[in-house]
Amino acid sequence: MAPSPTQTADPVSRPTPAFSPLYRQIKALILQSLQASEWKPGELIPSEQELASRFRVSQGTVRKAVDELAADNLLLRRQGKGTFVSTHAEQQSQVRFLRLIPDHAGDEGPVQRHIVDCKRQRANAEVARALGLRAGDAVLQVRRVLAYPVQGRAVPTILEDLWLPGVPFKGLTAERLNGYSGPMYALFETEFGVHMVRAAEKIRAIAAEAEHAHLLEVARGSPLLSVERTAFTYKDVPMEWRRGLYRTDTHHYRNELS
Amino acid sequence: MAPSPTQTADPVSRPTPAFSPLYRQIKALILQSLQASEWKPGELIPSEQELASRFRVSQGTVRKAVDELAADNLLLRRQGKGTFVSTHAEQQSQVRFLRLIPDHAGDEGPVQRHIVDCKRQRANAEVARALGLRAGDAVLQVRRVLAYPVQGRAVPTILEDLWLPGVPFKGLTAERLNGYSGPMYALFETEFGVHMVRAAEKIRAIAAEAEHAHLLEVARGSPLLSVERTAFTYKDVPMEWRRGLYRTDTHHYRNELS
């Protein structure tokens, strides 16, 4: 069999050019196709056999590449059906990146979302740095409040400000956000072709300022969880920066360590 | 080849007895050996070939079992050397389960630890539930303060209360805690044979009570991060419950999502 991705490197003598196994090269090729939207979120990708013959490697090598992409949550394998591009849609009753859990298991149900604001801005230094832009570049700022049911009553629990780069999200308005019922990241996928792949959060405890207190219906100075998140698309390009303020008197942030 | 772990189930007709592949049975056997301390944290386990012939399966099957255990952080593979039982010792400059990071990268250095208290108690309902004990059972309570360097000065940053089941930790005293320089979980491994494998945390923002404020040198009512952790050993047996209060004016809790 003749591997088409170059395995033996160029003949120039090098101490070991950061040796990369075949399956990682295949993984990179598949990633490229994902980035290029050759297959879109939710869609079926070619079978392992097809990919193997396309890349001129054995099925086992493709399998290992796909295994890693599935472990990274970029692909989703379903026995008997095929391998699918992962998506934030169809994540029924669970927003993938949201770790806030009700303290009492009974308190589950539909969230009420309210867009407080949605406007074009110029990025300040902090936002620009987080999004890899220059200060003054166009960004979109969205502010919203999420209210969760607690013993039957909707309690405003999350106040979020989020900033999006202006160019890829041109045309996003409060109306479009309001007219959509699924997760926000699913709307980003279908309407703007932006698939969030991973995110990093910085969590702090802060005291509620007057404005926050009012929107979350808590006393000024109440302790709130501040959750700053940078979300990335395929090539680790930052595409969203958000700051959430969470009430943690009825909910908590859950994290698993290993 | 004759697999010794039973692959074909008993002849009684069942819809499909939760089909478990061979490599998972091997994984379970290796896990048993870990639980039984046949190999201790930090030690080398037998080579894949040895395990394969011991279990009468192919090396590839052992490999897949070991791969999963390595992904779970129970084993550590090192090419050319072998596979080792993971340990909390030798985790230089990083306590595995601690996600608190200094805001400024310069502020890294040795932590100062101070055991405030270490006493035998009777478990209250909350502690008993977390540790799978009955209320009134003997537990050990430890309170300590961790001070981290911030611009050269040691700032008390973490106040932790932790509860341990009395029986497995018989003989733990403040002296032994003070006389040890590594991570606490490493001491648990070597002195008590308890290896913490995973943990779950519940995070909230709270206001500092007078006692907490005093120990952490902040104003009463200051927002603090409350981090409740249950830590588990091999068979998902809870072996520690702790509540940490973190100052987040100089540090933040970091979390990666995917």
Added chain:
DNA sequence: GAGTGGTCTAGACCACACT
């Protein structure tokens, strides 16, 4: 039944660490 991913095997060879 046909097609998909999932398991298991066996053998060859490579990269790495120790001695």
Added chain:
DNA sequence: GTGTGGTCTAGACCACTCC
């Protein structure tokens, strides 16, 4: 050089899904 884990292959068969 020897032994370890890591890669790659090829083929057989199993479990699952859909037609």
